[in-house]
Amino acid sequence: MNPQRAEDAPVPAIEVNDLTVAYQENPVLWDVDLLVPAGVLMAIVGPNGAGKSTLIKAILGLVEPAAGQVLVHGAPYDEQRREVAYVPQRGTVDWDFPTSVLDVVMMGRYGDLGWFRRPGARERKLAMEALAKVEMDDLAHRQISQLSGGQQQRVFLARALVQDARVYLMDEPFQGVDATTERAIVRVLQELREQGNTVVAVHHALQTVPEYFDEVMILNVRHIAFGPVDEAFTDDNLRAAYGGRVSFLHAGADVGA
Amino acid sequence: MDLLHDLLFDYTLRTVALGSAALGAVSGTLGVFAVLRREALLGDAISHAALPGIVLAFMLTGSKSTIVLVGGAFAAGWLGTALLRVITHQTRIPSDSALGIVLSVFFGLGLMLLTFVQKRPDAAQAGLETFLFGQAATLLQGDVIVIACLGLASVAVVTLLWKEFKILSFDPEFGGSLGFPMDRIELLLGTVLVLAIVIGLQTVGVVLMAAMVVAPAAAARQWTDSLGTMVWLAALFGGLSGAGGAVLSSTGGLPTGPAIVLTVSGFVALSMTLAPRRGLVWSWLAARRRRAAIRRDTVLADLYALYLQHGRLEHGHPLAVLEAMSEAGEGTRRSLEALEEEGLARRLVDGSWGLTTEGREAATELLAELQPENGDGGGG
Numbered sequence: 001m002n003p004q005r006a007e008d009a010p011v012p013a014i015e016v017n018d019l020t021v022a023y024q025e026n027p028v029l030w031d032v033d034l035l036v037p038a039g040v041l042m043a044i045v046g047p048n049g050a051g052k053s054t055l056i057k058a059i060l061g062l063v064e065p066a067a068g069q070v071l072v073h074g075a076p077y078d079e080q081r082r083e084v085a086y087v088p089q090r091g092t093v094d095w096d097f098p099t100s101v102l103d104v105v106m107m108g109r110y111g112d113l114g115w116f117r118r119p120g121a122r123e124r125k126l127a128m129e130a131l132a133k134v135e136m137d138d139l140a141h142r143q144i145s146q147l148s149g150g151q152q153q154r155v156f157l158a159r160a161l162v163q164d165a166r167v168y169l170m171d172e173p174f175q176g177v178d179a180t181t182e183r184a185i186v187r188v189l190q191e192l193r194e195q196g197n198t199v200v201a202v203h204h205a206l207q208t209v210p211e212y213f214d215e216v217m218i219l220n221v222r223h224i225a226f227g228p229v230d231e232a233f234t235d236d237n238l239r240a241a242y243g244g245r246v247s248f249l250h251a252g253a254d255v256g257a
Numbered sequence: 258m259d260l261l262h263d264l265l266f267d268y269t270l271r272t273v274a275l276g277s278a279a280l281g282a283v284s285g286t287l288g289v290f291a292v293l294r295r296e297a298l299l300g301d302a303i304s305h306a307a308l309p310g311i312v313l314a315f316m317l318t319g320s321k322s323t324i325v326l327v328g329g330a331f332a333a334g335w336l337g338t339a340l341l342r343v344i345t346h347q348t349r350i351p352s353d354s355a356l357g358i359v360l361s362v363f364f365g366l367g368l369m370l371l372t373f374v375q376k377r378p379d380a381a382q383a384g385l386e387t388f389l390f391g392q393a394a395t396l397l398q399g400d401v402i403v404i405a406c407l408g409l410a411s412v413a414v415v416t417l418l419w420k421e422f423k424i425l426s427f428d429p430e431f432g433g434s435l436g437f438p439m440d441r442i443e444l445l446l447g448t449v450l451v452l453a454i455v456i457g458l459q460t461v462g463v464v465l466m467a468a469m470v471v472a473p474a475a476a477a478r479q480w481t482d483s484l485g486t487m488v489w490l491a492a493l494f495g496g497l498s499g500a501g502g503a504v505l506s507s508t509g510g511l512p513t514g515p516a517i518v519l520t521v522s523g524f525v526a527l528s529m530t531l532a533p534r535r536g537l538v539w540s541w542l543a544a545r546r547r548r549a550a551i552r553r554d555t556v557l558a559d560l561y562a563l564y565l566q567h568g569r570l571e572h573g574h575p576l577a578v579l580e581a582m583s584e585a586g587e588g589t590r591r592s593l594e595a596l597e598e599e600g601l602a603r604r605l606v607d608g609s610w611g612l613t614t615e616g617r618e619a620a621t622e623l624l625a626e627l628q629p630e631n632g633d634g635g636g637g
């Protein structure tokens with residue numbers, strides 16, 4: 001590791017080496033490497049079952065890897081937990097849970113609060129600020145079951161913002177959201193980058209990758225490629241991940257660009 | 258009045274009511290988390306699994322003191338939960354099947370041991386069978402103190418770990434990403450749930466105890482959208498049902514478990530029908546309002562269509578024509594009366610109906626709103 005920390009060489013935000021994850025003998029991720037430079041927006045793309053969510057969860061230590069190593073800003077994840085915020089897929093929770101928007105956003109402060117302490121006025125204020133950033137402050141006291149899909153996604157984004165981290169891992173933040181929400185999320189991502197933060201997002205719509213992201217990782221159990229979009233986001237790499245089906249999609253994006 | 262007098266001054270009845278209220282409040286509190294985590298039937302498995310523990314504890318010690326029997330129940334209930342988690346995590350058996358397996362195996366073992374013990378010639382075992390359906394009348398002051406202490410302990414854990422249990426119930430993966438050891442928090446919640454269940458077994462019985470976990474929480478959920486309020490309400494419903502059922506059983510000679518469960522079912526039935534927004538009456542009224550609004554709009558549009566044909570607001574149209582147009586049948590008259598009240602329609606001297614000037618405005622606006630959708634569906 002030390003050679004990489006030589007002076008002048010910037011420490012990558014995330015470094016994944018030889019990561020392998022298996023569920024009951026079936027490899028979900030096989031020998032994956034990834035380098036995310038600090039201060040970029042990176043998309044992870046790949047077909048269904050490519051292990052995109054698993055990669056995010058492995059970086060967060062939520063799944064136990066069979067082999068491999070994850071470094072955040074050059075140190076093991078356990079030491080850097082405060083630096084990392086997480087936006088899970090919104091479909092993973094029960095939106096009929098008896099709680100309010102503000103309450104959910106304050107959960108982003110639980111890590112800093114530590115054991116036993118309950119959120120108070122300070123947490124409330126931070127949560128309101130985060131809600132304002134995603135244009136949801138007027139809905140702070142609404143019950144979460146009354147939110148649209150896009151509003152749910154913005155609540156999850158606000159919950160990550162309130163963590164005040166430097167690296168943001170997002171699992172399909174654009175999944176099934178309306179145009180307003182998509183614009184709001186893109187704006188928040190750009191603000192995060194301007195402040196020097198790093199965002200890694202699992203992304204489905206290949207057409208918008210060049211528009212929204214600086215870097216891309218193409219994954220299908222094994223990693224196919226990662227790097228700046230104009231280098232890594234090639235037809236060959238996409239075909240290697242998706243099979244033949246993708247050429248149409250990407251050609252369309254090229255014409256648009 | 259007699260009942261009130263007895264509650265205040267009859268030592269036995271007071272003890273029974275207090276003990277049952279305490280266990281109801283505790284199981285109601287913990288039940289909220291079981292229900293929200295969609296593990297409502299876990300309570301059923303735990304309570305059934307506790308039976309062999311109770312009998313074994315008696316067989317090993319020869320004692321029927323509450324502490325010993327609750328201890329045995331706790332050990333067996335906890336073992337049942339642990340086994341359940343091992344089966345679901347380590348095998349491909351789905352969790353509901355695992356629940357069924359653990360419940361029936363433990364309960365079967367418990368019944369076998371119980372039969373075996375009852376065949377022994379000495380009379381010391383007498384009373385163990387009350388654990389099946391519960392018998393509040395056997396509660397002594399000492400038992401109530403044990404129930405209260407263990408109950409307070411479990412409620413204290415919930416208070417202390419409130420936000421940890423909340424995030425476990427809502428979004429455990431996010432909790433894990435924050436650095437909380439979610440599996441250990443889950444284990445602790447499971448342990449406290451077992452505790453809350455076993456202290457109720459003597460009163461409610463292993464067969465029906467699950468209702469005391471699920472029902473108060475299910476009833477409470479109907480009335481509130483806040484986790485805190487839901488816990489308070491569930492504790493209140495559980496406590497009232499416990500006390501009410503126990504008194505009912507002591508005075509009426511009913512078995513306590515069924516009496517308590519019937520009481521709590523009353524709370525569930527009331528909450529399901531009457532609660533605002535989630536209750537059946539509310540949804541029924543809301544659906545009725547929606548239907549009436551749609552009917553009113555249809556009739557307004559029909560009146561407008563007739564007006565366009567004749568071009569004069571003074572030209573009236575008989576009710577029968579409007580009924581035939583709107584397919585709403587008898588609802589048409591009510592819709593017309595509603596429109597009249599709003600000042601959008603009026604009855605002419607011959608009893609026929611026409612639009613007012615305001616009605617014409619409203620109809621134009623309504624049709625303009627509907628226009629894009631009409632365009633989409635215009636194929637037919």
